Every structure is written in C-alpha cells, then in structure tokens.
Amino acid sequence: MSAEEVGVADVASATEASSDPASTSPTVKRKNQETPHLEKKLKGCFIGSIDQGTTSTRFLIFDGVGNPVAQHQVEFTQKYPHPGWHEQDPREILDSVGTCIQEATAQFVSQGHRISDIAAIGITNQRETTVVWDTVTGEPLYNAIAWPDTRTGALVRELKSHKDADKLQEICGLPLSTYPSSVKLLWLLRHVHAVKDAYAEGRLTFGTVDTWLLHWLNGGMEKNHHVTDTTNASRTMFMNLHTLQYDDRLMEFFGLDKEKLHLPRIVPSSCPKSFGVVARGPLKGIRIAGCLGDQSAALVGQQGFTPGAAKNTYGTGCFLLYNVGEKPVMSNHGLLATVAYDFGGSMRVAYALEGSIAVAGSAVKFLSNNLGFFEKSHQIGELAAEVEDNGGCVFVTAFSGLFAPYWIDDAKGTIFGITQYTERGHIARATLEATCFQTKAILDAMELDSGHQLKQLAVDGGMSNSDLCMQTQANIIGIPVDRPAMRETTSLGAAIAAGFAVGIWEKFAELKEINQKNRTDFQPNISEAKRAEMFERWQRAVSMCRGWLDPEDTDEEC
Structure with a gap:
C-alpha cells in the first residue's frame, strides 16, 4: 500500500483549528532550512518512480535533488465479493501503470525534456498482495488477493495448530496471520480449481505486485522475467530473513x-541489471534499477538510514518502521521483523521492526463511502473540528482484524461509548484517533523490543496532511511528530534506490539535504495524565472487540 494514495491527501487545512486548544490546536515549529547549493548535474538528472498502491497507481519523475517534476495518478477498482474479502484485477493494475507512465511522460516532454533524460526508473508497491498466473500463457488465474483480505482466518487458525508453527517467526520474522502472502497462496490452492490444476501440472507462477509488474514491463512471456527484491520477499513467509533466500x-x-x-528470484533492492529494461511504451529501453516494498520505500524516502530512525506512513493502512541496523531483531511484543532496505554491493542490508495497522485512511473512506458522512475524504477534518x-x-477500526501489536484475527470494527449525545463529528474524531492510538501501542512495543525510546517520529502519507490528526498523534505518543513539506516519500524512496544503482548518488550522505526544507514539528500539548487516561480507554475498547468471527467460518470454492 502506498503512502499517499488513500484519498485523504487534503485532510489538512480545515482541521487546523479546533475549539479545544489544549488537545487539538496545533503546537508546531516550522523548519525553514534552505537547501544548500547542490551540484548542477543533479538537477539535470531524472529518475522515474512507479508507485503502485492499494487503491491507486501513480508515476512520478524526480530530479536529482528529489523534486517531483511530473506525475500522474489513476485509481483502480477494489472488489469486495464477500465480507472480509478484498480483491483486485491484475490486468487493471497493469493498465493503470501504463496510463500513468503515458500521462506523466507527456508532461515531462512538454516541459522541454527528453525521455532519454530519465536515467532509470524504480518501482514501489503494495506488499503481501498475491498474484498467480499461468507460466505458459501469462494469464492471471484469479484476481489478486489484496493484503488486508481476511478470508484466510480459518486457515490461519488451522496452521497455528501444526507442529513447529511457533518457530516460523524466528526464521522469517512474521507471525502466522491473514496478512502475509503465504496463506493467501494456500487458500488459492485449496479453493480455486484453475490454481490447483496449474500447480499440479507445474505451471503455477506466484508473485507479489512488484513481480507481476516487472514480468510485464520486461515484455511478458517474450522474456518471462521473474524477480522480486528482498523487501517484498520478506513479506511472503517463504524467505529466511537471515539468508535472504527461500527456506x-x-x-x-x-x-x-x-x-x-515458480517462485521469483530474490535480488537486492537496488541493482542496475536484475530488474531488466522496459520493453515497450514511452519508456522503452529505460532501465528498471530499483524495487522496494512501499513501506521500505517510505523509510528510504524519509532517509531513515541510521539505526534508531523511524517513520510512520498513514495510507490505506498505517505502517511504522524502525531501523534496527544490520542484524534482524525478533520481536517479543507483537511486532514484525523485516528487511528495511537492501542496496547490494558494498552496502550492508538493513533490517527494521515493523508495526502494521490494517486500517487507517480506509476508515476515512468508510465514513465517506459507506455511511455518507461527507462526500470527499478530506472533509473529515471539517467534521471533526x-x-x-x-x-x-x-x-476500534478492526475491519480486517487488528494487526500489530495485538494480532487479533477475530476482531471486528466496533464503536464504543455511543449515547444520544453522540454526533457525526465525535465519530469522525474517534476515527482519526484510532490510528493514533494504534501507533502509540506499536511505539510502546518497539521501546520494549529495542530498549530505546524514540525521540521523534517522521510521518508521511495522506492522513499526515491533517494538522488535527498529527497534533492528536503527538499528544497521544508524547513526542514530536516531524512532517516533511513534500510527502511523496514512498515514490521518492523507489527513485533513490534506482538512482543509487545507476550512480546518481553513491553515499547516503549525499541525500542528507533532500526534502528537508519547510518541515513541520508538532509538539505534544497535553498532560501525561490525560494521555494515559485516553490510552487506557482505548485499551479497554480493544479488549472488548474480540470474538466476532465464527470459529466455524469456512471459505467457499471458486
């Protein structure tokens, strides 16, 4: 899932004022540091970035100092055929990429540039979303099963009873849940006849969205290019986190x-050769040189290159990554261990602790699309104010159960405390707060696992545009929240990976001034006692939202 695609990109201005100055009126410090002189050659270098997110696709072209100079975005269809199911059409995803490339490159050329000025392109993508296709024909065998899908709940409960189930996380960093790609693939093998037959005949190809895009960008069946990078492979439960190979x-x-x-070959996230060359269209002949799962890309875009750096991305879901350095740290408090980034060559792979929140901006969409609270997602700010x-x-926005650090698969979305006093604005405010409370729970778990307290949280993604939401976040976690002015950090991260591969940058230090101008710090402005009271109420609500999934729930054949 992508950082900014959720459709709440303008949650901002209307939320900046509130009648409760103690808790919601922004306490901010503006960072107006001017970017120092950078070499002219960087402004003349350009890198493309395909950002394929949960609900939309975009293509951006950045210059060498990290400024987007052209971009285009397309939303695509989300399919919900049954409660808890979330599917996408792999062909529509591919078409959306083609449209975005066509439109953004047209903008780029209209500015007087040439396509050949683009040195390389990078890809970032929604993770865990599972695609299967026929190795012989290249045709999808089923819709892509999106990462928030919970149809595998009964399957997960079955797998947890198997021998050595409790040892998996030490190998791959992930717990058994409805989240990773592995259980989605197993469901397909059990319930979709076309997938069963292809597997039996040895013609079943598996991949995540990056793999699917790379296959077709390289020419599809003509080249049969089948690769993935370590950050995406680490979300499948098939890769050993220590060896970075299938286990x-x-x-x-x-x-x-x-x-x-047919599993994709695992390669580093930044490489001039492994990801191939665009076979057709406006970018024909341009190298694909970088690939990162979206949350790793956002960490790179926020320049979280040192152990202890952390970022939180508020997109369709919400994802907090904490750089732990060159060795994976296995969590004892409900977090995931994952690859942060892997730039190959002489650069050592970096690992992260991750806290994943299934529902963030999608809860805002729910209030708009399902309940009709407002027409546009950004209007939640006006309503909450x-x-x-x-x-x-x-x-408790548990539409897909609760992810880290709770891992409650049988939770459902539940609103507590409704009285005749309750108005739509109260529910709007509670919706924004839900993500902030879950972020607090993740940060508490990260402190226990790492032994260190975070001093500041870097943020990006659609909901981060809301001053109200970010001030609430600072109040609930009790540390400053740092927001960049240019919040296309996920796309920027993929561009950085590609840029390193083709020599635009050679050291992380060369990036230190990128996207540092006009950042905003939100300072906490409530008491510790008030913060504790709010969080205790949230924890009580979480404890009461369990048990809404029938143990007998089974899945239908397709």
Whole structure:
C-alpha cells in the first residue's frame, strides 16, 4: 500500500483549528532550512518512480535533488465479493501503470525534456498482495488477493495448530496471520480449481505486485522475467530473513513443492541489471534499477538510514518502521521483523521492526463511502473540528482484524461509548484517533523490543496532511511528530534506490539535504495524565472487540 494514495491527501487545512486548544490546536515549529547549493548535474538528472498502491497507481519523475517534476495518478477498482474479502484485477493494475507512465511522460516532454533524460526508473508497491498466473500463457488465474483480505482466518487458525508453527517467526520474522502472502497462496490452492490444476501440472507462477509488474514491463512471456527484491520477499513467509533466500523449512511447513511452483528470484533492492529494461511504451529501453516494498520505500524516502530512525506512513493502512541496523531483531511484543532496505554491493542490508495497522485512511473512506458522512475524504477534518473531543466515543477500526501489536484475527470494527449525545463529528474524531492510538501501542512495543525510546517520529502519507490528526498523534505518543513539506516519500524512496544503482548518488550522505526544507514539528500539548487516561480507554475498547468471527467460518470454492 502506498503512502499517499488513500484519498485523504487534503485532510489538512480545515482541521487546523479546533475549539479545544489544549488537545487539538496545533503546537508546531516550522523548519525553514534552505537547501544548500547542490551540484548542477543533479538537477539535470531524472529518475522515474512507479508507485503502485492499494487503491491507486501513480508515476512520478524526480530530479536529482528529489523534486517531483511530473506525475500522474489513476485509481483502480477494489472488489469486495464477500465480507472480509478484498480483491483486485491484475490486468487493471497493469493498465493503470501504463496510463500513468503515458500521462506523466507527456508532461515531462512538454516541459522541454527528453525521455532519454530519465536515467532509470524504480518501482514501489503494495506488499503481501498475491498474484498467480499461468507460466505458459501469462494469464492471471484469479484476481489478486489484496493484503488486508481476511478470508484466510480459518486457515490461519488451522496452521497455528501444526507442529513447529511457533518457530516460523524466528526464521522469517512474521507471525502466522491473514496478512502475509503465504496463506493467501494456500487458500488459492485449496479453493480455486484453475490454481490447483496449474500447480499440479507445474505451471503455477506466484508473485507479489512488484513481480507481476516487472514480468510485464520486461515484455511478458517474450522474456518471462521473474524477480522480486528482498523487501517484498520478506513479506511472503517463504524467505529466511537471515539468508535472504527461500527456506526449505518454510516451504515444507506450508506443504509447497518448489518443483511445481515458480517462485521469483530474490535480488537486492537496488541493482542496475536484475530488474531488466522496459520493453515497450514511452519508456522503452529505460532501465528498471530499483524495487522496494512501499513501506521500505517510505523509510528510504524519509532517509531513515541510521539505526534508531523511524517513520510512520498513514495510507490505506498505517505502517511504522524502525531501523534496527544490520542484524534482524525478533520481536517479543507483537511486532514484525523485516528487511528495511537492501542496496547490494558494498552496502550492508538493513533490517527494521515493523508495526502494521490494517486500517487507517480506509476508515476515512468508510465514513465517506459507506455511511455518507461527507462526500470527499478530506472533509473529515471539517467534521471533526465541529466538536471539542470524541464525546466519549472510541472506534476500534478492526475491519480486517487488528494487526500489530495485538494480532487479533477475530476482531471486528466496533464503536464504543455511543449515547444520544453522540454526533457525526465525535465519530469522525474517534476515527482519526484510532490510528493514533494504534501507533502509540506499536511505539510502546518497539521501546520494549529495542530498549530505546524514540525521540521523534517522521510521518508521511495522506492522513499526515491533517494538522488535527498529527497534533492528536503527538499528544497521544508524547513526542514530536516531524512532517516533511513534500510527502511523496514512498515514490521518492523507489527513485533513490534506482538512482543509487545507476550512480546518481553513491553515499547516503549525499541525500542528507533532500526534502528537508519547510518541515513541520508538532509538539505534544497535553498532560501525561490525560494521555494515559485516553490510552487506557482505548485499551479497554480493544479488549472488548474480540470474538466476532465464527470459529466455524469456512471459505467457499471458486
């Protein structure tokens, strides 16, 4: 899932004022540091970035100092055929990429540039979303199953009862849940006849969205290019986090035969050759030189290159990554271990602790699309600003269960504290607060796992545009929240990976001034006692939202 695609990119200006100055009126410091002189050659270098997110696709072209000079965005269809199911059409995803490239490159050329000025392109993508296709024909065998999909709940409960289930996380960094790609693939093998047959005949190809895009950008069946990078592979539960290769113990646990299943080759995230060359269209002949899962890309775009650096991306979901350095740290407090980035060559792979929140901006969409609270997502700010506080309402937005650090698969979205006093504004405010409370729970877990308290949180993504939401976040976590002026950090991260591969940059230090101008710090402005009271109420609500999924729930054949 992408950082900014969620459709709440303008949650901002209307939320900047509130009638409760103690808790919601922004306490900010503006950072107006001017970017020093950079070499002229960097402004003449350009890098493209495909940002394929959960609900939309975009293509941006950045100059060598990190400024976007052209871009285009397309939303694509989300399919919800049953409660808890979330699917996408792989062909529509591919078409959306083609449209964005066509429109953004036209803008670029209209500015007087040439396509040949683009040195390389990078890709960043929604992770865990699972695509399967026929190795012979290249045709998808089913819709892509998107990362928030929870149809695998019964399957996960079954897998947790198997021998050695509790040892998987030490190998791959992920717990058994509905989240990773592995259980989605198993569901497809059990329930979709076309997938079963392809596997039995040895013609089943598996991939995440990056793999699917790279296959077709390189010419599809003509080249049959089949690769993924370490950040995406680390989300499948098939890759050993220590060796960065597929692990036979993991494959055996899931009952998969590598001779029958075509898995993508795992390569570093930044490489001038591994990802191939665009085969057709406006970018024909341009190298694809970088690939990062979207949350890793956002960490790179926020320049989280040192251990202890952290970022939180408020997109469709919300994802907090904390750089732990060159060795993976296995969490004892409900977090994931993952690859932060892997630039190959002489650069050592970096790992992260991750806290994943399934629902963030998608809860805002829910209020708009399902309940009709407002027409446009950004209007949640206006609605929330009409009231002083949440009026006693707590909204546990567990539409896909609860992810880190709770991992409650049988939770459902639940609103507590509704009375006749409750207005739409209270629910709007409680919706924004839900993401902030879950971020607080993740930060608490990260402090326990790392032994260090974060001093500042860098933020990006659609909901981060809301001053009200970011001030609430600072109040709830009790540390400053640091927001950049240019919040296309996910796309920028993919561009940085590609730029390193082709020599535009050679050291992380060369990036230190990128996107540092006009950043905003939100300072906490409530008491510790008030903060603790708010969080205790949230924790009570979480404890009461369990048990809404029937243990007997099974899935239908397709």
